[in-house]
Amino acid sequence: MLKIIIYVVLAYFVYRIFKGLFSNNKGIEKAGSGGVIDEMVQDPICKTYIPRRDAQKRAIGGNDYFFCSNECASKFEIENKKEESN
Numbered sequence: 001m002l003k004i005i006i007y008v009v010l011a012y013f014v015y016r017i018f019k020g021l022f023s024n025n026k027g028i029e030k031a032g033s034g035g036v037i038d039e040m041v042q043d044p045i046c047k048t049y050i051p052r053r054d055a056q057k058r059a060i061g062g063n064d065y066f067f068c069s070n071e072c073a074s075k076f077e078i079e080n081k082k083e084e085s086n
């Protein structure tokens with residue numbers, strides 16, 4: 001009977017350690033890389049979230065914008081130019 005309790009306690013600790021390692025690794029990955037890896041950015045045109053490293057970057061009006069594709073980037077540039085000229 002005592003063995004079963006020991007196994008249950010051990011299983012619980014193993015579970016806790018695994019869970020802790022998993023969540024800690026995720027935190028280190030994000031913090032250690034300055035949030036570059038797996039950082040999600042939103043495309044302001046189609047509202048899609050894409051990984052920052054895969055996104056099309058445009059510097060418009062002193063701000064950096066990220067897009068899922070060149071199409072969205074040029075759409076945004078055109079819209080932005082319209083707003084500027086008005």
Ligand SMILES: [Zn+2]
Pocket residue numbers: 043045046047048067068069072
């Ligand atoms: Zn898009």
